[in-house]
Amino acid sequence: MNKNFTKLQVPIDKDDLAGLKKRAQSLGFDSVQAYIRVWAKAVKEGRQLNFGVDDWGEPSDEAAARLNRWAEEAERDHKAGKLETFATVEEFMKDLRA
Structure with a gap:
């Protein structure tokens, strides 16, 4: 101890x-x-x-619908290969600061 x-x-x-x-x-x-x-x-x-x-x-019905829509769009874009991926934190930070 x-x-x-x-x-x-x-x-x-x-x-x-x-x-x-x-x-x-x-x-x-x-x-x-x-x-x-x-x-x-x-x-x-x-x-x-x-x-x-x-x-x-709790979020309002409108806010919940908006969040769900954004999540669905992100999932769809990810599956379609439209979202950029990063191998390192440094790559991510460089893109974030660009």
Whole structure:
């Protein structure tokens, strides 16, 4: 263990721990400990975490249709070989800056 770490033991109800494990996994954490570390660091830094909260909301029907149309066009152009491909990041950046 890193010398800057300390161990925290917290008595917790088994059902609460099981629910916390399930929630942590649903958020992509590999353990309850990882979830708690992220939460604790955010609290220390004065940040508020909003896991599962979508501040942007759902797109309007018009926006969703537009995004779907763009995705279909990109897929069609890709299959037709109309999209430029790059072998390296440098090639991509050169084209991007041109």
